[in-house]
Amino acid sequence: MGGSGVPVVVGLDNGGTSNNATVLTVDGRFLVDGLVESPSEVGTGPEAAIEALARAFDGVLALTGVPPELVRAVGLDTPGPASATGVISSRGSTNFSQPAWRGYDVRGALERRLGLPVVYHNDGNAAALYAHHAHFGAEAMRRSSVSAIVGTGLGGGVVEGGRVIAGAAGMAGELGHVHIPLTGLLAPDQPVPTCACGFAGDTESVASLTAIARNLLPYWLTRFPGHPLAAEPPARAAKLVRSYGERGDELAREIFTQQAMALGRLFTVAANFTDPHAYFVGGGVVEAASEFRDWFLATVREHTVLRAEQAAVATFALVPERDTAGARGVAIAALEALRGAPAPQPVIGD
Incomplete structure (x- = not known):
């Protein structure tokens, strides 16, 4: 599947028990039809969970036959509450109940572990984004x-x-x-x-x-x-x-x-x-x-x-396809970030 040499982004959907992963080519084709699940290890703590996400990343690339050097960015979603940049709430949450998770920068940690840009959304936003793109095309x-x-x-x-x-x-x-x-x-x-x-x-x-x-x-x-x-x-x-x-x-x-x-x-x-x-x-x-x-x-x-x-x-x-909507949504977000639409310029300067 990955032999065409087309660059890709990877979407990682983190949950309380499982991670789900997908791969999206830069020309807009999902290379995974269904769930590609693996244990999330979030109950063990942040370090174990980041390693579990890295294994999910490696696993979906192996499944699709995409070499790691073709990956340009990664999308990540987790349950909330978390900031827009992927910092888990200082008050914790149902899935991230251990004190070590409070205020933990899960996006930044995964970015350092993989050595790739990581784009973050909470899981609700990720599913919403996929629903939007799947419906409107x-x-x-x-x-x-x-x-x-x-x-x-x-x-x-x-x-x-x-x-x-x-x-x-x-x-x-x-x-x-x-x-x-x-x-x-x-x-x-x-x-x-x-x-x-x-x-x-x-x-x-x-x-x-x-x-x-x-x-x-x-x-x-x-x-x-x-x-x-x-x-x-x-x-x-x-x-x-x-x-x-x-x-x-x-x-x-x-x-x-x-x-x-x-x-x-x-x-x-x-x-x-x-x-x-x-x-x-x-x-x-x-x-x-x-x-x-x-x-x-x-x-x-x-x-x-x-x-x-x-x-x-x-x-x-x-x-649609709720089980895979989160991973697909953050893959779409990563692709849009990679495409880098120019930001609007201010009307009034300094």
Whole structure:
């Protein structure tokens, strides 16, 4: 596969248990169709994790037959919170729980280890970037999008002109912590949901796996006494809700209706703030049977309030190939950085 001598970039998607890697040629061809996984070692600490990323790098090159000298740059994503330059939050995170990770420059460490330029995004931004480019293709650099990635928490990203909006501190696109109106979303006696970040009534407090376990399922089990999920441990019960939803279970559909409504209200905020061309939904909530997936996306769309002019041009779609979206997204980011679009010049000089 790599015998053509075309330069490439490598995308590395770092997760709590596994790394996934891909290779993208400078003329825009992915050389890997599916997952190329290896252990991430993040629980062992930063040094072991950097070595694991280096092994993932070497492994995907060996698989594709690309010699190391043809690699021009590397894209890296990790779970957040982290800065725009890849410094893990000083408060730590779920995946980077050891004290040694707090304030650790994971991008810089990998760059030194590989001796190549490394471009960084958090995993939500990476998936959002891939969704954008996969959907728009040749028009990607002239389009905008907002993505919500529903997982343990709620990640996402804002893409404008084909590039992720990172923000001054790297915290742009933290859509899970945008507050949404709860009137009409919650049942009359349902408690206001709380988020692990300390907020009450943000999007993640409703639309995430953690929200199901912490806020939604405990309430709805009081409305459906005798439901089989009541007999399960809470963490396992939360993970089983989707399979019940796929089968049309009434309790599960109540939960996912609230999650879809929350995303619709989030996208309504986005419509009035960024006015994107497309709204993407990804994550475990849509890794489901087609009937459930289509119903969920349609419910999100139903609860997104757009003006007529916006509705005429907006698209609602799913993040494609979610398992590989992170690695592909940061590979795209690395390629764009390599191409080095010139920065605009200031209008007013010193």
